[in-house]
Amino acid sequence: MNSQAASANSSGTQSGSPSQESTRVVCADCATINRVPRARLGEDPKCGSCGKPLLPGTPFELDDKNFERQMASNDLPLVVDFWAPWCGPCRMMAPVYEQAAARLAPEVRLAKLDTDQAPEIAARFAIRGIPTLIAFRNGREIGRQSGALDLPRLLHWIKTNV
Numbered sequence: 043m044n045s046q047a048a049s050a051n052s053s054g055t056q057s058g059s060p061s062q063e064s065t066r067v068v069c070a071d072c073a074t075i076n077r078v079p080r081a082r083l084g085e086d087p088k089c090g091s092c093g094k095p096l097l098p099g100t101p102f103e104l105d106d107k108n109f110e111r112q113m114a115s116n117d118l119p120l121v122v123d124f125w126a127p128w129c130g131p132c133r134m135m136a137p138v139y140e141q142a143a144a145r146l147a148p149e150v151r152l153a154k155l156d157t158d159q160a161p162e163i164a165a166r167f168a169i170r171g172i173p174t175l176i177a178f179r180n181g182r183e184i185g186r187q188s189g190a191l192d193l194p195r196l197l198h199w200i201k202t203n204v
Contacts (some may be wrong), residue, residue, distance in 0.1 A: 065117040069094065070102035070153075075115050083148040099147035101139055104155040109163055112153060114181035119204035123154045124164060124174045131190040132173045138193045145197065150204055177203045 074091035125132035157164040177185035185203030
C-alpha cells in the first residue's frame with residue numbers, strides 16, 4: 043500500500059475497502075495508483091510513491107506505455123487531446139488546453155497523446171483528423187469532438203461530456 047493510501051486509512055477517512063469517499067488517481071509520472079479521499083482532491087495531493095503532485099492542473103503526456111493504465115485506472119474523468127506537432131490547429135489549441143486543465147483541476151484530468159508517436163492507439167480509436175478530443179470515464183469513451191476549440195467552447199464541451 044502506498045503512503046497516500048496508508049495515511050488515508052490511518053486518518054479514518056477511508057475504510058479498508060474502496061468506497062465512494064475515495065478516488066483512484068494514477069500518477070502521471072510513475073503510474074502508481076493512489077487512493078485519495080474525495081474531500082482532499084483540491085488540497086494538492088501527492089503521489090504516495092514518487093511524491094509528485096497528482097493533480098497539478100496541467101495536461102500530461104500519454105504514450106503507448108501509459109495510455110491504458112491512465113485511461114482505465116482513474117476514477118476521475120480523463121480528456122485526451124489526440125494531436126501532432128506538425129498540426130497547425132493542434133498548436134493553436136495547445137495554450138487553450140493548458141488553460142482548461144488549470145480551470146478544471148481537480149475534477150477532470152487533461153492529457154495529450156501525440157498520434158505520430160502512438161499510431162496504434164490513434165488507429166484503435168479511429169482518429170481521422172486532429173486535433174480530436176475524447177473524454178473517458180472508467181475506461182470507456184463518453185464523448186468525442188474533432189477540431190480546435192476556443193476556451194469557452196472547450197470548457198463547455200468538457201463540462202457537458204464528463
